[in-house]
Amino acid sequence: MGIRIGGNIEKVNAKELSYSEFVLKYMEKNQPVVMMGLMDDWKACKDWVFDNGKPNLQFFSTHFGNSRVQVADCGTKEFTDQKRVEMSVSEFVDRWLENSMEEQSSASTNLSYGDHVLYLKDWHFVKEYPEYLAYTTPLFFCDDWLNLYLDNYRMHKDPDTYQANNEIGCSDYRFVYMGAKGSWTPLHADVFRSYSWSANVCGRKQWLFLSPSQCNRVFDRNMKGSVYNIFDDVSEKEFPGFKEAIWLECTQEQNEIIFVPSGWYHQVHNLEDTISINHNWFNAYNLSWVWNLLLRDYDEAKEYIEDIRDICDDFEGLCQRNLAANTGMNFNDFYFVLAHFCLANVVELCCLRRNCENSIHSSSLVAQHLAMNLRSVRKTVLEIESVGGLDGNCGIFLDIRETLDDPSFLNLCTGLERVYGMIHKLKSGDIDTRKDLVDDLMDLDSIRTNGSQVFKAEELVIFIDKAIAKLGGTNGDEIDLLSERDGA
Numbered sequence: 001m002g003i004r005i006g007g008n009i010e011k012v013n014a015k016e017l018s019y020s021e022f023v024l025k026y027m028e029k030n031q032p033v034v035m036m037g038l039m040d041d042w043k044a045c046k047d048w049v050f051d052n053g054k055p056n057l058q059f060f061s062t063h064f065g066n067s068r069v070q071v072a073d074c075g076t077k078e079f080t081d082q083k084r085v086e087m088s089v090s091e092f093v094d095r096w097l098e099n100s101m102e103e104q105s106s107a108s109t110n111l112s113y114g115d116h117v118l119y120l121k122d123w124h125f126v127k128e129y130p131e132y133l134a135y136t137t138p139l140f141f142c143d144d145w146l147n148l149y150l151d152n153y154r155m156h157k158d159p160d161t162y163q164a165n166n167e168i169g170c171s172d173y174r175f176v177y178m179g180a181k182g183s184w185t186p187l188h189a190d191v192f193r194s195y196s197w198s199a200n201v202c203g204r205k206q207w208l209f210l211s212p213s214q215c216n217r218v219f220d221r222n223m224k225g226s227v228y229n230i231f232d233d234v235s236e237k238e239f240p241g242f243k244e245a246i247w248l249e250c251t252q253e254q255n256e257i258i259f260v261p262s263g264w265y266h267q268v269h270n271l272e273d274t275i276s277i278n279h280n281w282f283n284a285y286n287l288s289w290v291w292n293l294l295l296r297d298y299d300e301a302k303e304y305i306e307d308i309r310d311i312c313d314d315f316e317g318l319c320q321r322n323l324a325a326n327t328g329m330n331f332n333d334f335y336f337v338l339a340h341f342c343l344a345n346v347v348e349l350c351c352l353r354r355n356c357e358n359s360i361h362s363s364s365l366v367a368q369h370l371a372m373n374l375r376s377v378r379k380t381v382l383e384i385e386s387v388g389g390l391d392g393n394c395g396i397f398l399d400i401r402e403t404l405d406d407p408s409f410l411n412l413c414t415g416l417e418r419v420y421g422m423i424h425k426l427k428s429g430d431i432d433t434r435k436d437l438v439d440d441l442m443d444l445d446s447i448r449t450n451g452s453q454v455f456k457a458e459e460l461v462i463f464i465d466k467a468i469a470k471l472g473g474t475n476g477d478e479i480d481l482l483s484e485r486d487g488a
Contacts (some may be wrong), residue, residue, distance in 0.1 A: 003208070003231070003247050003474075005248075005249050006247060006248060008248065008249055008250060009032050009209065009249070010031075011034040012033060012036070012258070012424045013036050014138070014140070015037040017140075019140060023155070023285070026259055029342065030261040030264075030283060031261060032209055032261055032264060033258070033259050034475040035138075035140070035256065035258070036255070037256075038140075038199075039137070039199060039255045039482065040255075041133065043133055043134050043135065044134040044277065045201055045255065047202055048275055049275070051141075052053060053254060054273060055202050055273050057093045057096055060093055061093040061094070063076065063089035063090065065089050065093070068087070069086070070086060070121055071086070071092055071121070072119045072122075072183075073085060074116055074117040074182070075259070076116060079185065084188065084204060087453075089123075092307050095118060098181060098404060099180070110440070119180075119183035119185070120173070123175055123278075124175065125174070125175070126174040127172050130317045135199070135277055139423065140421060141279060142419045143281075143420075143423065145281070145337065146192070146194060146432065147174060147279065147281060148415045150172045151172065151173060151411070151413065154310050155333050156330075156333055159224055162224075166282060173191065173281070174277075174279050177463065178276075179270045180273050181267075181272050181273055181274075183269075184270060185267065185268045186228050186229055186236075186267060187218060187226060187230055187266070187267040188266070190260060190280055191294070191328055192289075193293040194281055194282045195263045195286060196259075196260040196278060196279060196280045197257055197259050197260065198252075199257040200252050200254050200257075202272075202273070203270060203271070203273050203276075204249055204270075204271040206249070206252075206271055207251055207252060207267075207268050207486075208249055208266060210246075210264065210266070214246065215263065215265050217241035217242055217244055217245040218241075218245060221240065227239055230242075230267050231388050261286075262289035283373075284373040284375075287377065288376075290334065290380070293327065297327045298319060298320075298323050305322070331389045332390075334384075335384065335390060337368070344409070344416050345370045346464075346467045346471075347413050347441070348416055349367065349471045351417065352367055352470060353415075366426055369423070369474050374467070377464065378460075378461055381457050382457075385458065390456065398443050404441075
């Protein structure tokens with residue numbers, strides 16, 4: 001059964017695109033785009049690639065050869081993904097080079113493990129080699145709450161969920177991928193229904209995209225399982241809507257970056273030997289996608305073990321642990337992220353007011369951005385509360401004084417300030433003044449000055465509302481937050 005191609009992904013010169021244009025045309029509208037002109041000064045494009053465009057595999061073996069990585073066997077399906085094996089980067093490179101030599105002297109065509117093509121995936125390169133500055137995240141993708149949070153906190157607070165021996169494996173969502181011609185990734189939507197961006201350091205990729213409005217067409221009759229490979233002979237009986245799906249196609253060239261929006265299913269094939277850099281990320285614009293996925297996966301996790309509810313001492317806790325294991329985080333993890341970014345955005349508004357001698361226009365733009373962030377957090381928290389997502393949870397304890405002295409939280413605020421300063425061309429304030437902000441925060445009616453603040457869902461909403469009411473606007477500009485009430 002062939003697939004129906006309905007069009008191609010737009011390509012733009014990113015040097016002629018402003019951040020606000022990117023937000024309005026692609027991020028807000030959740031539309032994919034290929035961006036050119038963003039990789040000119042990347043170290044990876046020099047060290048990792050020969051002048052003829054081929055990957056410099058020996059460089060990886062020499063400099064990073066001892067790293068242990070996950071390698072997919074593209075010819076073997078295991079559950080809903082490709083089977084993975086672990087090996088060192090040196091071993092992976094040796095297999096690739098051996099195959100290359102065989103190809104030149106005989107009929108061999110692909111890097112093989114047995115008879116199958118191998119594809120190195122999800123290598124946490126930045127976390128392993130922080131001093132080796134392979135690339136700079138383009139400005140368009142810098143508003144990255146996921147990786148900023150994980151640079152400072154663990155995702156899982158529950159000791160039953162967190163595994164200390166898996167520190168690198170769940171530490172960030174910045175990856176390097178390496179695969180020979182013919183390697184590929186099956187049909188999927190990205191983790192957390194996050195955004196992603198993928199930069200081709202060398203090689204070419206073929207992408208097939210399906211918009212979220214059509215994603216039901218790749219699921220079976222029970223809406224449980226999805227198509228694995230769209231180029232297989234897909235059973236019409238099992239997947240009755242598949243033949244009606246209309247796909248968008250894209251060939252991504254070397255030195256091009258593709259923006260993958262939330263909820264778009266896609267399948268990717270390496271048309272040449274390829275190295276790519278990939279980030280998953282979310283921010284205020286796609287929090288609802290993350291929450292909707294968590295809610296759906298939670299319902300499935302609960303349904304799967306419903307028959308043991310009566311004999312389980314902590315059924316809800318088990319559901320949440322299973323959700324964290326299957327999806328990567330649970331309700332409590334997500335709420336903890338929201339609470340910290342809520343407080344960080346309020347801190348930034350306080351800082352902005354204290355440093356209003358900066359450009360009035362830039363200050364106003366940053367204030368509006370921070371208010372939009374708080375509005376999105378507020379909306380998401382209300383959605384969580386509306387379905388009882390935190391029932392039985394006592395809340396998150398954040399002592400304002402202690403939190404403002406916590407190096408991890410200060411780093412989170414500094415990262416947020418740096419990103420929005422770059423986006424809106426605003427000079428950063430003095431980080432030392434943050435300790436003075438405790439008076440501003442304690443002055444809010446929603447803060448109990450005699451102890452830790454318990455941020456239950458309803459309290460977090462009140463905190464946001466009162467913070468905006470207290471801070472008002474910057475340089476006389478009112479921040480429009482409370483006009484967008486529940487359901488408005």
